[in-house]
Structure formats: C-alpha cells, structure tokens
Amino acid sequence: MVDLDNLNYENGLVMAVAQDFETNEVLMCAYMDKTALEKTVETGYVHYWSRSRNKLWKKGESSGHLQLLHEMYVDCDMDAVLLKIKQMGASCHEGFYSCFYRTIEGNIVGKKVFEPEDVY
Amino acid sequence: MVDLDNLNYENGLVMAVAQDFETNEVLMCAYMDKTALEKTVETGYVHYWSRSRNKLWKKGESSGHLQLLHEMYVDCDMDAVLLKIKQMGASCHEGFYSCFYRTIEGNIVGKKVFEPEDVY
Numbered sequence: 001m002v003d004l005d006n007l008n009y010e011n012g013l014v015m016a017v018a019q020d021f022e023t024n025e026v027l028m029c030a031y032m033d034k035t036a037l038e039k040t041v042e043t044g045y046v047h048y049w050s051r052s053r054n055k056l057w058k059k060g061e062s063s064g065h066l067q068l069l070h071e072m073y074v075d076c077d078m079d080a081v082l083l084k085i086k087q088m089g090a091s092c093h094e095g096f097y098s099c100f101y102r103t104i105e106g107n108i109v110g111k112k113v114f115e116p117e118d119v120y
Numbered sequence: 121m122v123d124l125d126n127l128n129y130e131n132g133l134v135m136a137v138a139q140d141f142e143t144n145e146v147l148m149c150a151y152m153d154k155t156a157l158e159k160t161v162e163t164g165y166v167h168y169w170s171r172s173r174n175k176l177w178k179k180g181e182s183s184g185h186l187q188l189l190h191e192m193y194v195d196c197d198m199d200a201v202l203l204k205i206k207q208m209g210a211s212c213h214e215g216f217y218s219c220f221y222r223t224i225e226g227n228i229v230g231k232k233v234f235e236p237e238d239v240y
Contacts, residue, residue, distance in 0.1 A: 002226050015149050017137050024144030029135050029200040041224065073220035073229075076212050080149040082220040092196050100193035100202040104161065106122050109193075 004034050008079040013049055018091065021070040021084040027091035028099040032081065044069050046083055065089035090114055124154050128199040133169055138211065141190040141204040147211035148219040152201065164189050166203055185209035210234060 007014050013031040020027060030048040032040070035056055039047040046067035050057035060066035066088045073082040090113035092099040101110020127134050133151040140147060150168040152160070155176055159167040166187035170177035180186035186208045193202040210233035212219040221230020 002222070002224050015135060017146055017149060019144075019146055024139075024146075026137055026139055026144075026146065026202050029137060029149075029195065072224040074222050074224060075149065075219040076214050076216070076221070077219075080219075081224070082146050094196050096196070099195040099197075099200075101196070102122070102194050104122050104192040104194060104201070 002074050002078075004037050006078065007034075007037075007074070008077060009034070010079065013051075014078075015080040016048060016083060017080070018046065018067060018083045018085050018087075021086055025098055026100060027085070027087055027097070037081070040069055040083070041072070046085055060088060063089065063093075065091070067091075122194050122198075124157050126198065127154075127157075127194070128197060129154070130199065133171075134198075135200040136168060136203060137200070138166065138187060138203045138205050138207075141206055145218055146220060147205070147207055147217070157201070160189055160203070161192070166205055180208060183209065183213075185211070187211075 012033045016030050016032045018027045031051060033049040036047040036049050046059045046069055048057045048059060068086040069083060070086060071084040090097045092101065093116060095112050095114045095116050096110040097113050098110050102108055132153045136150050136152045138147045151171060153169040156167040156169050166179045166189055168177045168179060188206040189203060190206060191204040210217045213236060215232050215234045215236050216230040217233050218230050222228055
C-alpha cells in the first residue's frame with residue numbers, strides 16, 4: 001500500500017481524475033486531501049475535498065450520483081491520483097455524464113443524462 | 121471557439137489531463153496557462169506550464185516524446201481541459217507510457233517503454 005503520508009500534497013491536496021472503469025471516459029477533475037483518500041479507500045465511495053465549500057465532499061451525497069471506486073492509481077511524482085470508477089447517474093452537476101462535454105471549438109458533444117432542475 | 125480569456129484560471133493556470141486518443145488511457149496531469157493553450161491549439165503540439173521551472177514547456181522537446189493534439193475539451197466550470205493526444209514514446213520521465221503506472225496498493229502495473237538513463 002502506498003503510504004498516504006508520502007504523497008506530495010500541495011496545500012494539503014492532490015489532483016484527482018475520475019475515469020469510467022469500463023469505457024475509460026474521463027469524467028471530472030477535482031482535488032482530494034488525505035482524509036478524502038482514506039474515506040474513498042475505506043468505503044469504496046469516492047470522496048473529494050471541496051475547495052468552494054471548504055469541506056469533505058462525498059460525491060453524489062445529495063444527488064445520488066455516487067462514484068464507486070474500482071481502482072486507484074498514483075502518478076510518478078505522487079501529486080495526482082487516477083480513480084477508475086463506476087458512475088451512478090452523471091458526473092456533471094449540469095446533467096452531462098462527463099464534465100468534459102464541450103470541445104475547445106465550443107461544440108456540446110457530451111451525453112446529457114438528466115436535467116439539473118429535476119435533481120437539485 | 122471557446123474564448124481562452126473566459127477560462128477560470130487560478131494563478132493563471134487550468135488543470136490539464138492528457139489521454140491517449142485511441143485507447144483512452146490517462147497519461148498525465150499538468151497545468152496550462154493561456155499561452156500554453158494557445159501554443160497547443162496553434163501548433164498541434166501539447167504545451168504545458170512548468171511550475172517547477174516556471175516557464176512554458178513543450179512536452180517532449182528534449183526527449184522527443186512529443187504529444188500531438190487530436191481534440192481538446194473544456195469542463196463545465198472552465199477550470200480544466202482534457203487533451204486527447206497521440207503520445208510519441210512515453211509520457212512519464214521514468215520511462216512508463218503513463219505516469220499513472222502504480223496502483224494505490226503499491227503495485228507497478230504500467231508499461232515501461234524506455235529506460236530513463238538512455239534518454240535523458
């Protein structure tokens with residue numbers, strides 16, 4: 001087991017990338033602190049650190065759009081993790097399966113799973 | 121085209137995730153500033169902002185392990201981009217194809233492409 005004390009935290013955080021464990025689609029980027037990493041490993045549900053709310057954030061706790069951890073990887077310089085997950089519902093609070101639903105050209109290409117006003 | 125002035129830069133930077141355009145394997149995480157984004161779009165070669173060297177960084181410039189841009193996506197809150205790329209050689213300076221070559225359990229599962237001492 002990688003010692004979570006040995007990660008290269010910056011202001012207590014590492015970058016986290018969530019990826020669909022079956023299709024490898026990248027779903028979102030966020031940050032995790034040591035507690036979020038521990039909670040994710042212990043419970044099997046992905047937890048992040050919410051920088052806007054300044055607290056531990058169990059993804060999907062209010063919407064039901066939980067993320068179930070399948071595998072977690074650490075990068076070479078130990079400042080980022082990759083989470084292979086099963087996504088319940090959708091990752092994006094705007095209702096898209098992935099937060100990366102828009103190309104740099106400005107085209108909306110992502111799959112819409114729900115209408116936000118029906119969920120939040 | 122998404123106006124690059126409208127991204128939600130933090131200290132001038134957005135998160136960037138590079139992904140193999142064919143297999144969807146996630147290769148690395150880094151940061152980009154507006155210039156790196158512009159250079160990437162203009163040239164088709166991925167540029168990052170190196171926080172350790174505090175300068176624009178054309179990925180693979182010294183090693184030859186360039187990243188050719190296929191598609192770029194912006195996330196919902198405009199503070200992260202996803203780069204679908206063709207990776208020449210390997211992403212990781214340690215010689216692995218992906219920087220995420222290690223599981224949280226501590227197992228080395230990534231594919232080694234080169235020996236660092238032969239390249240750098």
